[in-house]
Amino acid sequence: MIQKYWLLKSEPSTWSWEEQLQVSSEPWTGVRNYQARNFMKEMNVGDLAFFYHSNIGKEIVGIVKIVAPYHPDDTDDSGKFGCVDVAPVSSFKTPVTLNQIKKTPALQDMALLRQSRLSVMPLTKEEWDLICKMGEY
DNA sequence: GCCAACGTTGGC
DNA sequence: GCCAACGTTGGC
Numbered sequence: 001m002i003q004k005y006w007l008l009k010s011e012p013s014t015w016s017w018e019e020q021l022q023v024s025s026e027p028w029t030g031v032r033n034y035q036a037r038n039f040m041k042e043m044n045v046g047d048l049a050f051f052y053h054s055n056i057g058k059e060i061v062g063i064v065k066i067v068a069p070y071h072p073d074d075t076d077d078s079g080k081f082g083c084v085d086v087a088p089v090s091s092f093k094t095p096v097t098l099n100q101i102k103k104t105p106a107l108q109d110m111a112l113l114r115q116s117r118l119s120v121m122p123l124t125k126e127e128w129d130l131i132c133k134m135g136e137y
Numbered sequence: 138g139c140c141a142a143c144g145t146t147g148g149c
Numbered sequence: 150g151c152c153a154a155c156g157t158t159g160g161c
Contacts, residue, residue, distance in 0.1 A: 009158095009159090011159090032157095033144075033158095034144090035144095054158080054159060055158085055159055055160080058159090115143090116141090116142075116158075116159060116160070117142065117159065118158095119158085
């Protein structure tokens with residue numbers, strides 16, 4: 001299975017990186033957007049994802065890995081949406097801010113910039129590697 | 138706090 | 150099936 005790379009957004013007031021670091025794994029619940037949901041369906045156990053703080057912070061703070069494939073989201077009564085489980089992997093030494101991403105020519109195609117409301121998105125390996133470098137991971 | 142972008146809902 | 154109205158996200 002090919003390793004894939006993702007970015008997950010969370011508002012720190014809802015679920016922060018500090019909270020994520022304190023659990024062994026956590027279901028990524030609350031996604032109510034079909035495009036984001038479909039990306040989660042494509043995730044495989046072992047895929048890696050950046051953890052991005054939206055609204056407050058506006059920066060990538062660390063890395064999580066997918067530890068359970070797509071399954072129903074208990075918080076969704078409609079039954080239309082599901083989630084994956086993610087476990088913390090590592091904190092960035094230096095968080096990578098939205099501003100830095102905007103200023104980096106190689107990152108202009110990221111959905112983070114082009115589709116600001118999308119909360120789950122894929123990244124290319126090139127984008128992944130560059131951001132890891134910027135975060136001094 | 139405002140507003141742009143965009144997804145969803147519901148009337149027709 | 151179209152589109153206006155409305156709600157939500159998230160950057161500023």
